[in-house]
Amino acid sequence: MIGESESCETSVARVVERELASTVVKIEQLAGGLGLRRFYRVVTTGHPSSVIARVEASEDPAGRPAATAPEPALEPLRSFLEQRGLPVPSRLGGDPARGIDLLEDLGSRTLASAVVGSSAGERAALYTAAIDLIPRLQRLEDPAGGVPAFERRLDDALFDYKADLFARWSLPEALGRPPKSSEVAAVSAAFRWIAGESAAAPARLAHRDFQSHNLHLCDNSGGGERLVMIDIQGAFLAPPEYDLVCLLRDSYVELPEHEVGSHLERVRSLLPDRPEPDCFARRFDLLTLSRKGKDHARFLYAARGRGDRRFARYLSNTVRSLRGAAARVADLDPSLARLADMVQALPESSCAG
Numbered sequence: 001m002i003g004e005s006e007s008c009e010t011s012v013a014r015v016v017e018r019e020l021a022s023t024v025v026k027i028e029q030l031a032g033g034l035g036l037r038r039f040y041r042v043v044t045t046g047h048p049s050s051v052i053a054r055v056e057a058s059e060d061p062a063g064r065p066a067a068t069a070p071e072p073a074l075e076p077l078r079s080f081l082e083q084r085g086l087p088v089p090s091r092l093g094g095d096p097a098r099g100i101d102l103l104e105d106l107g108s109r110t111l112a113s114a115v116v117g118s119s120a121g122e123r124a125a126l127y128t129a130a131i132d133l134i135p136r137l138q139r140l141e142d143p144a145g146g147v148p149a150f151e152r153r154l155d156d157a158l159f160d161y162k163a164d165l166f167a168r169w170s171l172p173e174a175l176g177r178p179p180k181s182s183e184v185a186a187v188s189a190a191f192r193w194i195a196g197e198s199a200a201a202p203a204r205l206a207h208r209d210f211q212s213h214n215l216h217l218c219d220n221s222g223g224g225e226r227l228v229m230i231d232i233q234g235a236f237l238a239p240p241e242y243d244l245v246c247l248l249r250d251s252y253v254e255l256p257e258h259e260v261g262s263h264l265e266r267v268r269s270l271l272p273d274r275p276e277p278d279c280f281a282r283r284f285d286l287l288t289l290s291r292k293g294k295d296h297a298r299f300l301y302a303a304r305g306r307g308d309r310r311f312a313r314y315l316s317n318t319v320r321s322l323r324g325a326a327a328r329v330a331d332l333d334p335s336l337a338r339l340a341d342m343v344q345a346l347p348e349s350s351c352a353g
Contacts, residue, residue: 012040012053015100019093022046027053033213033231034298034311041105048105051092056099065161072148074101074233080147084140086133087228106228112212112252124259127247129227130215131263134243135270138204152236153203156195162290163191165297173300174345183342190339191293193332194286201239201283202273208234210243211250240271241284242291249288249321251295251314257324282332288325289339292318296346316348 013024022044030039036057043050054074064070073096081088090104111130115123142150167187171179179187207214207229214231244267248260268280275283296318299311326340 008038008055009040011095011098012042012055012100015093015095015098016042016044016051016053016102019095019102020044020046020048020051031310034302034308042102048092050105052089052103052105054101054103065157068157068161071233072152077147077149077232077235080142081140081229081232086136086140087226088232089228089230106216106218106230109217110213111215111217111227112250114217115212115253120259123255124262126217126227127255127259127263128266130210130247131244131267132270133227133229134210134247134267135272137207137243138240138272140205149205149235150237154198154206154236154238154242156192156199159191159195159198159290160188162294162297163188165301166191166293169297169300169304170293170346171342173347174342186335186338187342189335190333191290193335194290197283197286198239201241202275203237204240204272205235206238206242207232207246208236208238208242210246212247212253239283239287240273240275241280241287245284245287245291249292249325251292251299251311251318251321254317254320282329285325285328288321289329289336289343292321292325293343296322319343319346319348322346 009027009029012027016022016024023046024042024044026043028041028043030041030052032039038055038057040053040055041050042053075091078088078091082090089106092102092104094101111126114126118126145151167179167184171183171187175183209231210229214229216228216230217225218228220226244264248255248263264280264284268275268277296315299315299318302308302310303312322343323346326336326343330337330340
């Protein structure tokens, strides 16, 4: 990691000039996500004229279960995906000791920004291209055992972590008061039920945060555009529906319900496991509850625990996704019915913003 004796910008400039044999002209810090990792656009006198410096930071302790290992480094997963034809940023160098990776500058046009003002047909084409990456990811295997992502999975500890976050940050929003221990236990029981369904599902490689801000559109050298995945280091094994939940129940882009249904109907038969329709729909809704419940809680935590209110405007989208999924699965188990009652009480707007 970067030492205390030098600034992040100074370290980045030194690594760029050493690795690319170029003079740094400008360094601009880019807006980050919910994590604490930092990103810089570095303009140079050489080729390429612009690169992205990805700088590791000390973890936010609220970002993962206490007993779970931190995310692995970007390599070797990035190169593993690149070698198998998956679209990821090229690596141009770096300094592992300082936690700095120099990556291809993909520009600032994300799927989220591309769909603004687009027609229904244009939006459908963009989402089709994105969704078609998911079966390709799920077909990958690592028989040599050199990629840590294949040793990580969506497990009971992660579901317990999501339940704890939801009970701590989101439940008071629904109740208008601190939750009772019985109410916290009800959330925990529901998430454990979802964990059981997840454990019984096929485990396939998932990006883990396959949403519109992590999919960039950039120019192809031969013309047209290509869609590139970023923020891939959190990849793990999960049920086939996981990345579909991240994209089609994205808090940042709320798609019309009929479009979500059309995309799911098309992609189901393309997945390696070809899940049965009822099972596929059920797991999609259950994973929506756990994933969006975690996202809702993290948005509130960012606003109230860290003073970062950038994500509060996405709470309404998130609540609508939670309400729909909760209503569809409420009759599967009494624990889900009780969670559904709590979810339906969540306000669409929040004083967090």
